[in-house]
Amino acid sequence: MTEPGLVVDGLTVEIPTSRGVVRAVRGVTLSVAPGEAMALVGESGSGKSMTCRAIVGLLHPPARITAGAVRFQGRDLAGLSEPEFERIRGTGIAMVFQDPMSALNPVLTIERQVAEALPAASSPPRERRRQVVALLRQVGIADAERRLRAYPHQLSGGQRQRVMLAIVLARRPAVLLADEPTTALDVTIQAQILKELRRLQAQLAMSLVLVTHDLGVVRQTVQRVAVMYAGQVVELAPTAALFARPRHPYTAGLINSVPSVDRRAALAPIPGTPPDPVGLGDGCAFAPRCPIASAECLRGEIPLRAVADGHWSRCLKAHVVGGARVAGTAAQGS
Amino acid sequence: MTTLAGELAPPRAARTRVPTGLAAGATMLLALLGASALAPVLTSYDPYAQNLNAMLLPPSAAHWFGTDNYGRDVFTRVLYGAAIDLRIAVLAVVFPFVFGAVAGAVAGYLGGWVDAAVMRAVDVITAVPFMVLVIAIVAFLGPGELNILVAIGVVDWIVFARLVRGEVLRDKHLEYVTALRALGFSRARIVLRHLLPNALPPAAVFLASDIVLVILTTSALGFLGLGVRPPAPEWGLMISEGRAFIYTGWWAAAMPGFACMYAGIAFILVGDGLADLLRVRGQ
Amino acid sequence: MLRYALGRIGQTVPIALLVTVLIFLLIKLVPGDPASAILGDRATDASVAALRHQWGLDRPIWQQYAVYMRNLATGNLGQSLRYQSPVADMLPARTAVTFFLVVYSLVLSVVIAVPLALVAAAYRDRWPDQVIRASMALPLAAPAFWVGILLLIVFSLKLRLFPADGYGAGFGDHVRHLFLPALTLSYAFASVLCRNLRSSLVDVLQTAYVDFARAKGLRRRVVLFRHVFRAALLPAVTLIGVRLTYAIGGSVVIETVFAIPGLGSWMVDSILARDYVVVQTLTLMFALGTMLINLATDLIYPLFDPRLRMG
Numbered sequence: 028m029t030e031p032g033l034v035v036d037g038l039t040v041e042i043p044t045s046r047g048v049v050r051a052v053r054g055v056t057l058s059v060a061p062g063e064a065m066a067l068v069g070e071s072g073s074g075k076s077m078t079c080r081a082i083v084g085l086l087h088p089p090a091r092i093t094a095g096a097v098r099f100q101g102r103d104l105a106g107l108s109e110p111e112f113e114r115i116r117g118t119g120i121a122m123v124f125q126d127p128m129s130a131l132n133p134v135l136t137i138e139r140q141v142a143e144a145l146p147a148a149s150s151p152p153r154e155r156r157r158q159v160v161a162l163l164r165q166v167g168i169a170d171a172e173r174r175l176r177a178y179p180h181q182l183s184g185g186q187r188q189r190v191m192l193a194i195v196l197a198r199r200p201a202v203l204l205a206d207e208p209t210t211a212l213d214v215t216i217q218a219q220i221l222k223e224l225r226r227l228q229a230q231l232a233m234s235l236v237l238v239t240h241d242l243g244v245v246r247q248t249v250q251r252v253a254v255m256y257a258g259q260v261v262e263l264a265p266t267a268a269l270f271a272r273p274r275h276p277y278t279a280g281l282i283n284s285v286p287s288v289d290r291r292a293a294l295a296p297i298p299g300t301p302p303d304p305v306g307l308g309d310g311c312a313f314a315p316r317c318p319i320a321s322a323e324c325l326r327g328e329i330p331l332r333a334v335a336d337g338h339w340s341r342c343l344k345a346h347v348v349g350g351a352r353v354a355g356t357a358a359q360g361s
Numbered sequence: 362m363t364t365l366a367g368e369l370a371p372p373r374a375a376r377t378r379v380p381t382g383l384a385a386g387a388t389m390l391l392a393l394l395g396a397s398a399l400a401p402v403l404t405s406y407d408p409y410a411q412n413l414n415a416m417l418l419p420p421s422a423a424h425w426f427g428t429d430n431y432g433r434d435v436f437t438r439v440l441y442g443a444a445i446d447l448r449i450a451v452l453a454v455v456f457p458f459v460f461g462a463v464a465g466a467v468a469g470y471l472g473g474w475v476d477a478a479v480m481r482a483v484d485v486i487t488a489v490p491f492m493v494l495v496i497a498i499v500a501f502l503g504p505g506e507l508n509i510l511v512a513i514g515v516v517d518w519i520v521f522a523r524l525v526r527g528e529v530l531r532d533k534h535l536e537y538v539t540a541l542r543a544l545g546f547s548r549a550r551i552v553l554r555h556l557l558p559n560a561l562p563p564a565a566v567f568l569a570s571d572i573v574l575v576i577l578t579t580s581a582l583g584f585l586g587l588g589v590r591p592p593a594p595e596w597g598l599m600i601s602e603g604r605a606f607i608y609t610g611w612w613a614a615a616m617p618g619f620a621c622m623y624a625g626i627a628f629i630l631v632g633d634g635l636a637d638l639l640r641v642r643g644q
Numbered sequence: 645m646l647r648y649a650l651g652r653i654g655q656t657v658p659i660a661l662l663v664t665v666l667i668f669l670l671i672k673l674v675p676g677d678p679a680s681a682i683l684g685d686r687a688t689d690a691s692v693a694a695l696r697h698q699w700g701l702d703r704p705i706w707q708q709y710a711v712y713m714r715n716l717a718t719g720n721l722g723q724s725l726r727y728q729s730p731v732a733d734m735l736p737a738r739t740a741v742t743f744f745l746v747v748y749s750l751v752l753s754v755v756i757a758v759p760l761a762l763v764a765a766a767y768r769d770r771w772p773d774q775v776i777r778a779s780m781a782l783p784l785a786a787p788a789f790w791v792g793i794l795l796l797i798v799f800s801l802k803l804r805l806f807p808a809d810g811y812g813a814g815f816g817d818h819v820r821h822l823f824l825p826a827l828t829l830s831y832a833f834a835s836v837l838c839r840n841l842r843s844s845l846v847d848v849l850q851t852a853y854v855d856f857a858r859a860k861g862l863r864r865r866v867v868l869f870r871h872v873f874r875a876a877l878l879p880a881v882t883l884i885g886v887r888l889t890y891a892i893g894g895s896v897v898i899e900t901v902f903a904i905p906g907l908g909s910w911m912v913d914s915i916l917a918r919d920y921v922v923v924q925t926l927t928l929m930f931a932l933g934t935m936l937i938n939l940a941t942d943l944i945y946p947l948f949d950p951r952l953r954m955g
Contacts, residue, residue: 481658481659481662484659484662485659485662485663485666486666488659488660488663488931488934488935488938489663489666489667489927489930489931489934490889490890490892490893490930490931490934491890491893492890492893492894492896492897493892493893493896493911493927493930493931494927496896496911496912496915497667497670497911497923497924497927498670498673500915500920500923501670501671501673501674501920501923502673502674502675503674503675570784573784573785577785577787577788580787580789580790581787581788581789581897584787584789584790584897584900585897585900585912585915586916587915597787597789600787600789600790600793604793604901607793607796607797607801608801611797614790614793614797615790615793615794615797617790618786618787618790618791618793618794621785621786621787621790622782622785622786622787623785624785625784625785625786626781626782626785628785629781629784629785
């Protein structure tokens, strides 16, 4: 075990389409230490979910990994056969999905779906049932016994997400990838589920990769943030540093577009739309929407460079961002 | 993001098959129709003339599909038969298509008792298996081409009625229909000029597979002795006549069936091609 | 659930009554006078009049329908002119044969379609899928009676593996005699079932719950059989109901090809013999059977799909 935790190195995912090859994930490099919580942030289509799917080996064809490596506890996962991967999934790396309605099988009972996640060493049915009830209680499902025979459609959205967490708890994974676990829920329920997720992370001492587009969630939950845009990580930083001084204009734009109580700034959505995923060139993909872009931004690949200790940015003008304010938006702030 | 992949990557087969499948089906049909029309030129045999010296000859250079128990050239009869089977197939779907589409559109738009009446009629006819009802109607009317058309007409319209009604029900609350009503257009005009044409493409796609069904039904009636009368070279009838001689000459029964299958595949290809085209246009 | 069931049964009753009207009216389609049509050219006026009176043809049409319904209600299904015996007497034995054939064909369809659909879905868009889909499309274009004859030529005449006709005696004999006819009936159904099952498998394979089941670390076999299969088979249940009614329609022709003494060949014989009453009664029996199957499918389906199970 030379490398503990999860290391993603230059991961590239491509999808051949009728219009050309879409490079949905372009050379993503990340690492998550054991017990660490980090977030993958970006708009939909930025490649964050695809990155997670690639990590757990659940890409849907024709999407496939074309370059890079995913190493888990020092072992490269990209080349594993399906049976080998099955031994990693669940207990090694697990993933929960955005919509708990569609992520639970509609024709199987809750008990069945939780029980099948229990360690294979078979215990008598009564014991297993007791374990399922205990798991459901732990994630905050009150009348757990009565819920055993329920089907997913008979539960509320929050309860279904709790069932998913119970399943994770049964598996005790080393790394959990949570793909927008609260997006489909009401705001009040969101907070509860996040709390549950944090508790779970602490209890199992697992690594957490939280995929979200909600910066508010990020702030409360994780230690480190990777911001993705057009399939690339454009900024990677400790949470506090990122919010204090974003070093990529896209991140700055995201932060400015979030309503917050402590800042009376007018909401400033980022102008423009994300780029066409087909035929992305070398230069900065954000340049067309960027308030401080210049001609050099479109010339050649821009590397991810350290701008401070543990703070990385894929912007040529990282030194200008944040400090000199992002034109037009931050000017009205404070 | 999986949806992104899904949208950007339609199944490869669908993309390439659109033109080829449709073109192949259409070519197969044209070839069959052409060969049938040119049959007097293409073969020197007569589809009816019996030749007792050439009974049940196996397929050969002289008789591509062999000869039947009356010494008639099976290939020639299959070509002439195409005219009969395809004529019936096309004529038989005209009434069901037109009547079914109008009934479905009117029922869907007006609702109320009109809809209830049409749908009850649909339910009643659905309750009897297609083949059984067609056979029963022909049984009472008597055999013959016209009676086949009548029987299929009575039974087959319900599919189109149901299809078009569904489309109209979906469309009738759309903004443009409301706008047309606000502009004072008559109900008849809205249904016939606006809603019906919009509902027709799916029905037209279904038409192709319906024609296949009619071809199979016509040949089945011919086979049972309830369809076209001998000595007409109708495919089902030929299979029926050849059936008595499968010990000595399997080709007399087998060959007309291949013709039937050929026509069926051609129509299925055309239908699938149209459906793909429609789906692509719809996106 | 009970309300749903009662409601569904309630819908069927008026339809069934309308079906009896439709079938009652069928005999009016006979050109000219049915009585003289049946008795033929040599019939005397007296015998025609007697038959007309016997059938109530000399009464107003609504009275004729009333008589027809009263007869049905009392189990009087008419008299076969050809066999000079009540239709009701011959019905049970004939029905059993057709029932056996139809169920047999259903079993064969499932045996054929399920493995093929699994393979096609597993190898989606690759060559095994293409081959299976193409070969499953062919049967839709081929006349069933002709396929039956081909099977007869190959398996019965050339290879001598199966008897060419009849029904046999005893279960094992039935299975052997009806194998080719049931296979003939089943291939069209197998084709439709395979297509549908494949597409619903492909749909289910792409769902988030299958991804989640895999993300849990379940073995592929478990995911496939517990999660995928169960969900994908459900839509097929309704399909089985629909296709059973097709099989009933197809049995009319297939029983004739293989000379099987069921309802279908009886109907065809009766048509050729102008035994109109029998044709009418058998049409009604086919219709009632179809309605029962559709009703049963609708009632059974919610038991399989928890999403539809109410209260």
